[in-house]
Amino acid sequence: MKLVLILATLFVFVSMLLNGARRRGKLDSKANRAVAELATSMRIFVYGLLFFVAVVCLAVAWQSLP
Template sequence: MKVVLILATLFVFISMLLNGARRRGKLNDNANRAVAGLASSMRIFVYGLLVFVAIACLALAYHSLQAAG
């Protein structure tokens, strides 16, 4: 779980750095498109991780409630 959280944090950090460079106009057109695509895929990956963690937490809570009852 720690590895997943570290990866998600790194992806968000790298995405923010790349977006900052893209907004300042330091990249050419091809690099701009590549960074935009990479940022989108990173964002989708992080959202997927968040959904996976939420489902795992709900399953754990459900299992805890079933065991207590």
């Protein structure tokens, strides 16, 4: 679980760095599009991971009910 959280944090950090470079105009058009697509896929991964963690938490809470 710690590894998954570390990966999610790194994804968010890298996504923020890439978007910062994209907004400053330091990338050409092909790199700009690639960074935007990578950031989108990273966001989808992190949201899916958060959804999975929420489902697991709900399952554990459901099982702990008397």
